[in-house]
Amino acid sequence: xxxxxxxxxxxxxxxxxxxxxxxxxxxxxxxxxxxxxxxxxxxxxxxxxxxxxxxxxxxxxxxxxxxxxxxxxxxxxxxxxxxxxxxxxxxxxxxxxxxxxxxxxxxxxxxxxxxxxxxxxxxxxxxxxxxxxxxxxxxxxxxxxxxxxxxxxxxxxxxxxxxxxxxxxxxxxxxxxxxxxxxxxxxxxxxxxxxxxxxxxxxxxxxxxxxxxxxxxxxxxxxxxxxxxxxxxxxxxxxxxxxxxxxxxxxxxxxxxxxxxxx
Amino acid sequence: xxxxxxxxxxxxxxxxxxxxxxxxxxxxxxxxxxxxxxxxxxxxxxxxxxxxxxxxxxxxxxxxxxxxxxxxxxxxxxxxxxxxxxxxxxxx
Numbered sequence: 001x002x003x004x005x006x007x008x009x010x011x012x013x014x015x016x017x018x019x020x021x022x023x024x025x026x027x028x029x030x031x032x033x034x035x036x037x038x039x040x041x042x043x044x045x046x047x048x049x050x051x052x053x054x055x056x057x058x059x060x061x062x063x064x065x066x067x068x069x070x071x072x073x074x075x076x077x078x079x080x081x082x083x084x085x086x087x088x089x090x091x092x093x094x095x096x097x098x099x100x101x102x103x104x105x106x107x108x109x110x111x112x113x114x115x116x117x118x119x120x121x122x123x124x125x126x127x128x129x130x131x132x133x134x135x136x137x138x139x140x141x142x143x144x145x146x147x148x149x150x151x152x153x154x155x156x157x158x159x160x161x162x163x164x165x166x167x168x169x170x171x172x173x174x175x176x177x178x179x180x181x182x183x184x185x186x187x188x189x190x191x192x193x194x195x196x197x198x199x200x201x202x203x204x205x206x207x208x209x210x211x212x213x214x215x216x217x218x219x220x221x222x223x224x225x226x227x228x229x230x231x232x233x234x235x236x237x238x239x240x241x242x243x244x245x246x247x248x249x250x251x252x253x254x255x256x257x258x259x260x261x262x263x
Numbered sequence: 264x265x266x267x268x269x270x271x272x273x274x275x276x277x278x279x280x281x282x283x284x285x286x287x288x289x290x291x292x293x294x295x296x297x298x299x300x301x302x303x304x305x306x307x308x309x310x311x312x313x314x315x316x317x318x319x320x321x322x323x324x325x326x327x328x329x330x331x332x333x334x335x336x337x338x339x340x341x342x343x344x345x346x347x348x349x350x351x352x353x354x355x
Binding site (some may be wrong): 003004005006007008009011012 | 284288310329330331333346
């Protein structure tokens with residue numbers, strides 16, 4: 001007896017496997033098809049060989065007949081030389097019968113030769129096609145393997161192989177969390193800048209220090225103005241500097257100002 | 264074992280806890296088959312609570328396959344039944 005938990009888990013896995021296996025492996029189909037083409041090519045080649053053998057046999061027969069024909073012609077000539085016209089006529093009539101056979105065989109030979117040429121051409125074309133198919137097949141197989149690997153990786157990340165959209169939700173949550181942390185970091189920066197938060201690194205200033213800085217900044221300008229006026233009035237620069245340092249001391253920033261901690 | 268609650272995340276549980284979880288899980292299935300929505304919701308809540316209580320949550324970015332999967336806490340009886348039917352979860 002399996003409860004909801006197990007059944008859901010099993011269904012998820014089964015579905016994921018089905019999604020992967022749904023398409024039959026095209027690599028096997030391609031290999032099978034190539035095998036079939038090779039077999040066909042083999043048959044055509046065997047056909048060409050058979051025809052060639054028949055042609056050769058015919059050629060042998062023709063040769064024999066030609067020899068016999070020549071022999072009968074010679075015999076006829078000899079018989080005539082010996083004054084045996086009857087024998088000569090017999091030889092020539094046999095030769096005529098042979099000649100008829102030769103003509104028949106020659107026709108057959110020509111037909112076979114034509115057949116053989118056609119088959120050879122077909123075999124060559126088929127060979128070229130099968131070669132091209134083999135190259136294409138290997139390319140497709142490589143592409144498919146790569147695509148399959150990519151799909152598996154993609155599925156692992158998007159969660160399709162496993163819990164589908166649910167892992168997507170996990171990633172979404174992780175992203176949300178990151179955005180939240182970033183927003184929080186932004187807010188903290190603002191709070192630190194306003195002095196509302198204490199900065200443990202000591203980089204930011206509390207509001208009192210900030211105010212004092214602002215005031216002393218203003219005084220520095222006044223100080224500078226005074227010194228310039230003194231210079232223009234023809235006073236020695238020594239005096240001006242002395243006066244400046246004297247006043248500057250009173251404006252030094254208090255380093256031990258008590259800090260507000262609003263947290 | 265790793266258990267996923269859909270929409271929430273994954274929890275890692277020691278095998279020792281499975282007797283308790285299985286009992287609730289079987290109850291849940293019975294209630295689903297009986298069509299008892301009220302009991303189904305109660306048991307689902309109890310089961311999810313048990314997983315959250317007994318298990319240690321996995322980080323959000325962990326990508327580990329879950330051995331067991333539970334519906335989201337707001338899932339209705341009809342939705343769970345749909346998911347468990349043959350065409351549920353992933354269409355096709």
